Amino acid sequence: METVQRPHRENLVRWAQSRPEVLVLSADLTASCEADGFRDAYPERFFSMGMAEQNMMGFAAGLAREGLFPFIHTFAVFVTRRPFDQVAMSIAYPNLPVRLIGFLPGITTAGGVTHQAIDDVALMRILPNMSVLECGDATDVESVLDVAQAVNGPVYVRMLRGEVPRLFDAGEPMVLGRARVLGEGRDLTVLSSGICTEEAMRAIQALRGQGLSIAHLHVSTLKPFEDPAIEAAIAGARLGVVTMENHGIIGGLGSVVAELMAEKGLGGRLIRIGLRDTYAHGASRRYLMREYGLDAMALVRAAEDLTSTQFDLTEEALSRVRLETMSRIDKTEDL
Amino acid sequence: MARIHSQSSERPTVDSIRSVADAVRRRVLEHTLTNNGGYLSQACSSAEILATLYLRVMRLGPSDASSIPKPFAGVPGADNPDAFTGAGYNGPKGPDFDRFIFSPVHYALVLYSLLIELGRLDPNALDAFNRDGSTVDLIGAEHSPGHEVTAGSLGQAISQAGGIALARRLRGDSGRVWVFMSDGEFQEGQTWEAFAALAYHGLGNIGVYVDANAQQCDGPMDSVMCIEPLGDRLRAFGAEVHEVDGHDPDALAAPAESMAERDRPLVVIARTDPCRGIERLRERAPKLHYVRFKSETEFETYRTLLNQMREGIR
Ligand SMILES: Cc1ncc(C[n+]2csc(CCOP(=O)(O)OP(=O)(O)O)c2C)c(N)n1
Numbered sequence: 160m161e162t163v164q165r166p167h168r169e170n171l172v173r174w175a176q177s178r179p180e181v182l183v184l185s186a187d188l189t190a191s192c193e194a195d196g197f198r199d200a201y202p203e204r205f206f207s208m209g210m211a212e213q214n215m216m217g218f219a220a221g222l223a224r225e226g227l228f229p230f231i232h233t234f235a236v237f238v239t240r241r242p243f244d245q246v247a248m249s250i251a252y253p254n255l256p257v258r259l260i261g262f263l264p265g266i267t268t269a270g271g272v273t274h275q276a277i278d279d280v281a282l283m284r285i286l287p288n289m290s291v292l293e294c295g296d297a298t299d300v301e302s303v304l305d306v307a308q309a310v311n312g313p314v315y316v317r318m319l320r321g322e323v324p325r326l327f328d329a330g331e332p333m334v335l336g337r338a339r340v341l342g343e344g345r346d347l348t349v350l351s352s353g354i355c356t357e358e359a360m361r362a363i364q365a366l367r368g369q370g371l372s373i374a375h376l377h378v379s380t381l382k383p384f385e386d387p388a389i390e391a392a393i394a395g396a397r398l399g400v401v402t403m404e405n406h407g408i409i410g411g412l413g414s415v416v417a418e419l420m421a422e423k424g425l426g427g428r429l430i431r432i433g434l435r436d437t438y439a440h441g442a443s444r445r446y447l448m449r450e451y452g453l454d455a456m457a458l459v460r461a462a463e464d465l466t467s468t469q470f471d472l473t474e475e476a477l478s479r480v481r482l483e484t485m486s487r488i489d490k491t492e493d494l
Numbered sequence: 495m496a497r498i499h500s501q502s503s504e505r506p507t508v509d510s511i512r513s514v515a516d517a518v519r520r521r522v523l524e525h526t527l528t529n530n531g532g533y534l535s536q537a538c539s540s541a542e543i544l545a546t547l548y549l550r551v552m553r554l555g556p557s558d559a560s561s562i563p564k565p566f567a568g569v570p571g572a573d574n575p576d577a578f579t580g581a582g583y584n585g586p587k588g589p590d591f592d593r594f595i596f597s598p599v600h601y602a603l604v605l606y607s608l609l610i611e612l613g614r615l616d617p618n619a620l621d622a623f624n625r626d627g628s629t630v631d632l633i634g635a636e637h638s639p640g641h642e643v644t645a646g647s648l649g650q651a652i653s654q655a656g657g658i659a660l661a662r663r664l665r666g667d668s669g670r671v672w673v674f675m676s677d678g679e680f681q682e683g684q685t686w687e688a689f690a691a692l693a694y695h696g697l698g699n700i701g702v703y704v705d706a707n708a709q710q711c712d713g714p715m716d717s718v719m720c721i722e723p724l725g726d727r728l729r730a731f732g733a734e735v736h737e738v739d740g741h742d743p744d745a746l747a748a749p750a751e752s753m754a755e756r757d758r759p760l761v762v763i764a765r766t767d768p769c770r771g772i773e774r775l776r777e778r779a780p781k782l783h784y785v786r787f788k789s790e791t792e793f794e795t796y797r798t799l800l801n802q803m804r805e806g807i808r
Contacts, residue, residue, distance in 0.1 A: 187678065187711045187718055207712065209681035209719025210648060241647060269624065271635045272569070273599075273646030438569045441633060446626040 216245035235261030235276030265405030271441030281410020302332030344372035515541035539707035555585030597651035598676035602634030649682030693732025698756025740764025
């Protein structure tokens with residue numbers, strides 16, 4: 160599978176070139192959030208706000224009221240936790256088009272509890288007027304700015320940095336409110352987001368080899384959550400639904416799916432894979448995914464639970480699964 | 495290698511503090527080489543400040559924590575009696591002992607290295623540095639050796655230290671609360687809210703040492719967001735402020751030496767050099783925040799430098 164180095168860095172420069180109304184605000188993490196290219200290319204549109212996130216949100220609100228489009232760049236925890244009230248009152252309430260780009264989602268950082276955004280989706284989702292997007296691969300990263308910019312109101316983007324895999328065809332951009340249907344099936348439906356999609360793809364390929372029929376959708380719009388394809392996939396699952404997210408199970412993808420199932424009367428079981436009402440700690444991403452059960456094996460266990468079957472799948476076998484860049488299901492049927 | 499216990503009755507000399515500080519720089523450089531990256535410039539700027547705090551300023555008992563750090567025992571919670579903090583490395587809590595609150599926890603390796611030089615931590619403790627399942631974290635957490643509160647969202651520890659100082663005053667403790675901060679933290683609004691409250695409540699049992707290295711992630715602070723004149727700003731907020739050469743142990747210790755009762759927070763702004771002791775780093779300026787060696791020749795240069803620094807001590 161192809162990986163792309165720092166896709167946001169290049170994309171932001173390219174994308175903002177013809178959009179003079181786009182500004183970047185940064186809180187002393189400019190290169191860490193891949194905004195250094197923008198800073199160097201368009202210094203007159205880049206504003207260093209210092210390590211002062213609450214104030215930065217207020218400035219963004221003021222700029223947006225004056226017709227500009229501020230793109231906040233900092234770590235996800237420093238977008239959603241520290242300046243939560245400023246985001247809620249100065250930005251979300253007046254429905255201002257501020258784009259909040261948050262880096263280091265979930266346990267992708269060894270920086271420990273203060274740097275791990277395990278509640279950011281929940282915090283942004285509960286704010287009226289706020290839309291919530293999450294990137295799962297380089298194609299998502301390269302197309303999310305268009306999606307965010309088309310929204311009339313504030314948008315929170317859970318962004319990836321550094322080396323990012325390309326799971327999806329570069330010609331198939333992210334679409335607001337539309338999950339990527341990666342596979343169809345009758346037994347189980349798996350809904351995954353962010354970096355968990357790659358893990359899910361591994362497990363699903365192995366589980367299909369064991370004879371299970373699994374529908375798989377990659378969710379990039381967490382709010383609004385109105386995709387008819389998601390509803391249909393949930394309704395069509397014979398044995399149950401599994402959500403898989405790099406986030407706590409309260410307030411994120413697992414919660415929104417539970418709410419949808421309850422409200423639409425879509426019976427059946429739901430297993431939510433994610434951090435189970437706990438903080439994490441500083442360690443490598445691989446180690447933490449295993450410790451907190453966010454990896455491919457966690458999905459195998461969930462499938463075993465829902466099907467009451469034991470699958471003879473080892474971690475070794477799962478890591479051997481080779482992944483290819485995928486197109487949407489309507490183009491390739493062989494998934 | 496210098497091994498001095500801060501509880502020893504004779505006063506450590508300036509030379510012994512300097513030699514501890516140099517040993518800290520060497521150890522941080524060594525681990526920056528082993529890990530291919532590290533907060534090296536922070537060791538250069540803060541080594542004397544932290545060494546002076548432990549050797550001259552703070553009244554601490556001997557460590558009562560295990561010299562080989564315990565593995566991670568889970569996050570705090572009602573159902574986890576095993577969770578712990580790293581405060582034991584700073585000695586037992588007691589009415590007459592001082593407390594140490596470490597705020598810019600990306601400096602963790604500097605603190606671990608100092609604790610080793612002081613015999614509070616085993617020299618092999620750094621084998622667990624940044625390893626999965628360990629408490630010797632890259633960015634210190636409250637379970638990490640020498641750490642007591644969760645501080646990595648910067649600008650939060652000063653307020654927690656204020657609460658501890660207030661509680662100690664209510665209890666009538668004679669021990670003081672010492673806080674180590676970075677200058678970047680003075681960009682956060684919370685820091686100023688904390689200083690307003692410290693002064694308003696007349697908390698004279700708290701002292702703050704600031705590593706004013708004039709650097710932050712994006713580069714020199716005056717290219718990111720200005721905080722100067724820091725001394726005047728803090729004075730206007732009601733603090734007693736001293737600005738000193740942050741590499742001079744006597745100058746660093748002097749403001750803390752007076753035992754007279756204060757009715758306001760003490761701040762020592764330690765003006766420091768992010769390349770002190772490792773001149774070679776200067777060629778990397780302004781990118782000093784996190785040092786990663788790019789080529790094998792660069793590695794070799796710094797390896798040779800480390801050997802020279804080691805020979806220098808004979
Ligand atoms: C609230 C908050 N915002 C952002 C960060 C990310 N961050 C880590 S260190 C740092 C600034 C570094 O400057 P300084 O505190 O002066 O430390 P030094 O330059 O001495 O390393 C930043 C912005 C953080 N840890 N906490």
